[in-house]
Amino acid sequence: MxxxxxxxxxxxxxxxxxxxxxxxxxxxxxxxxxxxxxxxxxxxxxxxxxxxxxxxxxxxxxxxxxxxxxxxxxxxxxxxxxxxxxxxxxxxxxxxxxxxxxxxxxxxxxxxxxxxxxxxxxxxxxxxxxxxxxxxxxxxxxxxxxxxxxxxxxxxxxxxxxxxxxxxxxxxxxxxxxxxxxQGTEPEPEPEDPRFVAAEEALERGDYAAAEAAYQQILDAEPGNELARNALAQARFLARAEAAKPEDIERANAAPDDVDAQLAAADAELAGQLVDAAFNRLIDTIRRTSGSDRDRVREHLVGLFELFPPDDPEVAKARRNLASALF
CATH class of the missing domain: 3.40.30.10 (Glutaredoxin)
Incomplete structure (x- = not known):
């Protein structure tokens, strides 16, 4: 050097x-x-x-x-x-x-x-x-x-x-x-948005429906609010993850053509930190389906992507695989 x-x-x-x-x-x-x-x-x-x-x-x-x-x-x-x-x-x-x-x-x-x-x-x-x-x-x-x-x-x-x-x-x-x-001055704290405070309080008490409604209300007023969009995806997933069970994965493996089973299994895998497995399951399901079933699975997968930072490497890889499966 x-x-x-x-x-x-x-x-x-x-x-x-x-x-x-x-x-x-x-x-x-x-x-x-x-x-x-x-x-x-x-x-x-x-x-x-x-x-x-x-x-x-x-x-x-x-x-x-x-x-x-x-x-x-x-x-x-x-x-x-x-x-x-x-x-x-x-x-x-x-x-x-x-x-x-x-x-x-x-x-x-x-x-x-x-x-x-x-x-x-x-x-x-x-x-x-x-x-x-x-x-x-x-x-x-x-x-x-x-x-x-x-x-x-x-x-x-x-x-x-x-x-x-x-x-x-x-x-x-x-x-x-x-x-x-x-300069000898303390930074002024940013005022809390009461809409987000209400939504977060609903999340803390496990009222996912109320949290989802609160975040959706923010998005209706501000369609470009990325913080609300990401929080809404989190609230929806938490509601599903709470109901997810390990046996959902076994049921989906035994019935590859059952779209509802595949969606539930992907949620269970993601809740268990099996990120690649969840993404790959839905991409494989997209390859096997068509029409409205394919659209449902694609929308579900995109919703899971929103739980991660945009530059997450696993999301980037899954997006490439999704594009390949669709086109």
Whole structure:
């Protein structure tokens, strides 16, 4: 791996484009989880949480393969995490790192600087496909969103970070909270929507019909309300899951042409965390059916998809299989 003294703008742009949406940061999760269980290391859950090493502030942290999940991926759900990939033998890294550290200190927790020694943690460098160092990658919401390589001048670093914060301020709650705290003001809590409060209270007492009606009422007034749409899917599934039984799966296996049995079995499998089995069962049923039966199964499957984040890998695979079954 080579070091670079000045970045090639084309290389930085290509690196940023290659990283965007193309890096699976969960690759180190299993290793990180195992190491954390062994060491009983607490996960950092919010900006400003303890976790700095070597006397650095909690906004400047040394990250390893074992701590990557907690210190980078999980923190990036609240504030951007800027990953500085460096090595002790890299001259430009020694120019860039102090600049990033000063900027992180000045940010007051609006973003976190995660320093990664690539010699000690080669899998992290491989994860990002790093060809030269220093390389800097911005992570937000658990995914890489921007990157550059080379030792940029301090004014350009500040501009890059400012653009990053401006683009993410409305998406990551920790940015605005840190900025308000830095100004000596507490963030004002968002007022609770009484419609959602009523629906959630119905869910808590197990009145799924009332919760479904409440969420549907919100959607009738606001068809684009994704929070209500997802909550409605959850309420409907919880009502079905409460009635689901393990024997539903055996009954469906014995009667592959019974559509109602297949729908009930898929709910039972999903309630038992057998996600792939539930999806595959309904896709196989779609292949065997036609007309209104096929439409019922497809709608049921799409409703199950709504229980998961849009970028869930199992949902993405099932959507591809569904398209193949339909067309």
């Amino acid at each position: 080579e070091d670079v003294t000045r970045p090639d703008p084309r290389q930085s742009a290509a690196l940023s484009a290659a990283l965007s949406g193309a890096v699976d940061l969960s690759a180190l999760k299993a290793r990180a989880d195992a190491a954390q269980q062994q060491s009983r290391r607490p996960a950092a859950s919010a900006p400003g949480a303890a976790g700095a090493t070597g006397g650095q502030s909690s906004w400047i942290i040394d990250v390893t393969e074992a701590t990557f999940q907690a210190d980078v991926v999980e923190r990036s759900l609240q504030v951007p995490v800027v990953v500085d990939l460096w090595a002790d033998w890299c001259g430009p890294c020694k120019q860039l790192s102090p600049v990033l550290e000063r900027a992180a200190q000045a940010g007051g927790g609006a973003w976190v600087l995660a320093k990664v020694d690539v010699d000690a943690n080669p899998r992290i460098a491989q994860l990002f496909g790093v060809q030269s160092i220093p390389t800097v990658v911005a992570i937000a919401g658990g995914q890489p969103i921007d990157a550059f390589s080379g030792a940029l001048p301090e004014p350009e670093i500040k501009q890059w970070i400012a653009r990053l914060l401006d683009a993410l301020r409305d998406r990551l709650p920790g940015i605005r909270a840190a900025e308000q705290n830095a």
